[in-house]
Amino acid sequence: MNEFFDPEWGSATLGVRAAEPRTGNREHSASVSLTSSYVFGSAAQAAAVFSGNEPGFIYSRFTNPTTEAFEKRLAAMEGGESCVATASGMAAVMTMCLALLKQGDHIVSSRGLFGSTINLFGNILTKFGITISFVDQTDVAAWEAAVQPNTKLLFAETPTNPLVELVDIAALADIAHRHGALLAVDNCFLTPVLQQPLKLGADLVIHSATKYIDGQGRCVGGAIVGDAQRVGKNVFGFMRTAGPCMSPFNAWVFLKGLETLAVRMKAHCENAHGLAEWLSEQPTVARVHYPGLVTHPQHELARHQQSGFGAVVAFEVEGGRDAAWRVVDSTRLISITANLGDTRTTITHPATTTHGRISAEARAQAGIGEGLLRVAVGLEDLKDLTADLARGLTL
Ligand SMILES: *Cc1c(COP(=O)(O)O)cnc(C)c1O
Numbered sequence: 001m002n003e004f005f006d007p008e009w010g011s012a013t014l015g016v017r018a019a020e021p022r023t024g025n026r027e028h029s030a031s032v033s034l035t036s037s038y039v040f041g042s043a044a045q046a047a048a049v050f051s052g053n054e055p056g057f058i059y060s061r062f063t064n065p066t067t068e069a070f071e072k073r074l075a076a077m078e079g080g081e082s083c084v085a086t087a088s089g090m091a092a093v094m095t096m097c098l099a100l101l102k103q104g105d106h107i108v109s110s111r112g113l114f115g116s117t118i119n120l121f122g123n124i125l126t127k128f129g130i131t132i133s134f135v136d137q138t139d140v141a142a143w144e145a146a147v148q149p150n151t152k153l154l155f156a157e158t159p160t161n162p163l164v165e166l167v168d169i170a171a172l173a174d175i176a177h178r179h180g181a182l183l184a185v186d187n188c189f190l191t192p193v194l195q196q197p198l199k200l201g202a203d204l205v206i207h208s209a210t211k212y213i214d215g216q217g218r219c220v221g222g223a224i225v226g227d228a229q230r231v232g233k234n235v236f237g238f239m240r241t242a243g244p245c246m247s248p249f250n251a252w253v254f255l256k257g258l259e260t261l262a263v264r265m266k267a268h269c270e271n272a273h274g275l276a277e278w279l280s281e282q283p284t285v286a287r288v289h290y291p292g293l294v295t296h297p298q299h300e301l302a303r304h305q306q307s308g309f310g311a312v313v314a315f316e317v318e319g320g321r322d323a324a325w326r327v328v329d330s331t332r333l334i335s336i337t338a339n340l341g342d343t344r345t346t347i348t349h350p351a352t353t354t355h356g357r358i359s360a361e362a363r364a365q366a367g368i369g370e371g372l373l374r375v376a377v378g379l380e381d382l383k384d385l386t387a388d389l390a391r392g393l394t395l
Contacts, residue, residue, distance in 0.1 A: 001069065011077050011193045012262035019072035021065050021255075032252035033065045060248060062240040067251040071223065073258050074213075077192035078205050080225035082232030084239050085246035085254075089188060089208025090116050092222030096184060096204060097153070099238035100230060103129035105152040110137040110167065111366060112160035114186065115354055121155070137165045138298065144175045151179055157186040158195075158305075161340075162314045162350045162374035163367055164289050166298040169305060173201025182230075188212070188341070193265040194308040204230070209246075209254045211341025212311075215264050216257075219250040264343075264379065268311035271345075271385070272377040276313045278386045284323070284393050286371065289314040311377045312340060314350075317393065321370040324349050328373065330392030333384060340376030345385055348374050 002020040009017070021030045038057040040046035048054035057063045067085050075083035086092040097120075101107070107121060111134040121132045133146040137160055147154075154176045158167045169185060176183040184204040185197035191212045197205050207213065209221035223246075224235050239245060246254075269292075276290035288295070291302035292309030302309055317323045328336055328347055338348045348354060355368050363369075377385070 001065070001072075005076060007076060007079070010262075014073065014076045015193070015258040015261050018076035019069045021069035023065075030066065030069060030252060030255055033248055035064075035248075036060050038063075061243045061245050062236065064248045064251070066248040066255065067246055070246070070251040070255045070258070073255060074192070074207070074223055075225050077258065077261075078187070078225045079192075079196050079198050080205065080231070081228040082236070083223055083225045084231055084235045085209075085251055086222040086224065086239070087244045087246055088220045089114075089186075089206070089210055089222035090120065091244040092206050092208070092224050093117055093120060093186070095235060095238060095242070095244055096206060096224050097125060097130070098242070099235040100182070101125075101130055101152055104150055105130050106148050106150045107132045107153045107155055108143055108146045108151055108181075109134060109155040110157065110160065111135065112137040112163065112165055113155070113157050114161060114188075117155075117157075117186070137167050140168055140171045140175070143167075143172060147175065147179045147181070151181045154181055154183045155186070156183070157189070159189055159291060159302075159310060159312070161189070161312065162289075162348075162354070162372065164291055164296075164310065164312055164314060166291060166301050166305065168301055169197050169200040169202055173203075176203070177201070189310050189312060190306055190308070191261055191265055193262045194269070194310060195306045198225070200305065203227070208341075209250075209257075212257075212265065212268070213254050213261065213341075214257045215261065215341060215343065217339060217342040217344065219247075219253045221246045221250045221254055265308060265311075267379050268377060269308040271379065271382050272311040272313050273309060274382045275375065275377055275385055275389075278382075279313065279315045279389075282390075282393050284318050285315050286318050287316045312374065313377060314372060314374045316369060316371045317373065319371065321349075321351070324351075324371050324373050327389060327392030331388050332391075333380065333388045334375070342376070343379045345378035345380055346376045350374055 005018040049056040071083035135142040182203040185202045186206040188208040205225040207223040273292045279288045335346045
């Protein structure tokens with residue numbers, strides 16, 4: 001490993017240059033280390049490495065050079081001391097909770113979370129005696145009001161899916177710390193290129209590497225970033241024993257993904273901003289949700305909390321479900337799928353897909369109407385994306 005890097009480098013430089021893995025063969029591009037275990041020269045060396053007295057790889061459930069390079073590079077980009085890579089984004093949320101919480105603890109989080117995270121908090125962790133309060137994403141006072149004496153974690157996603165609502169990370173960090181709790185932020189939508197929650201006071205960052213870090217829709221993975229004690233020791237210790245680890249092959253794909261992340265995020269944001277502006281001018285579009293538009297209620301917060309506005313745009317068409325489905329069904333280029341963070345633009349009708357299984361009442365409360373569509377903007381030419389959407393909007 002080329003250990004030299006300067007934490008003051010920009011995120012593009014860190015993405016390319018931090019923690020370059022290198023073997024004795026002096027390869028320039030990272031090689032992938034596909035081995036489940038490592039051999040020792042003697043019984044004494046095996047004992048020394050197992051006991052931690054001598055550094056070295058043991059077994060790829062918890063130590064692998066390719067996975068370690070990905071962890072070190074992502075930690076550098078987020079400004080964190082330690083990172084543990086996981087099998088998926090959901091494995092990252094689960095691992096963080098099981099490593100750092102215990103029976104009797106309480107979590108406060110927004111109602112606007114990724115669906116599987118809501119399910120994990122509301123239906124699975126509760127089986128182990130961890131309780132949860134869900135609050136309105138944008139209402140910082142509601143977060144504080146929900147804190148109980150046993151609250152140990154505030155968990156936020158910003159911006160949310162699909163309505164791209166923000167929450168003030170520094171304000172939540174302040175609430176968490178005044179009440180002896182931790183703040184974790186799922187930074188999947190923006191990546192460290194556009195937002196660095198640890199620098200705003202968060203204690204932990206969660207990633208689904210499946211999205212922009214891969215960026216081309218190939219591998220599933222995740223990560224937890226934070227300080228050396230909580231992540232480097234406690235989360236790592238849980239991983240060593242419980243094993244929801246990232247495959248070294250996937251770590252190699254994500255490591256290479258980090259090299260182009262800054263340039264891709266810039267292109268994603270430019271396309272999304274252009275699409276949001278174009279949608280705002282369409283007569284059959286009632287409302288566009290994009291933090292980069294001055295009409296977004298939290299545009300100012302987005303400007304100072306983020307260094308770009310992201311690539312997810314939601315919009316409401318006149319005419320409810322029929323009109324929305326017509327836009328979806330008139331596309332020829334955009335993929336009809338709920339995935340995001342891909343080179344390919346995707347479109348989804350949240351009310352009948354990602355949010356289809358919650359009650360109509362809960363959907364209405366979450367602001368997800370029948371005319372709402374979500375586009376995760378990819379890297380195609382903007383003119384081809386607008387032409388593809390224009391067909392269904394002007395019928
Ligand atoms: C996709 C996603 C996850 C879950 O990640 P997986 O890699 O699919 O397990 C968590 N949070 C957000 C915001 C996501 O978009």
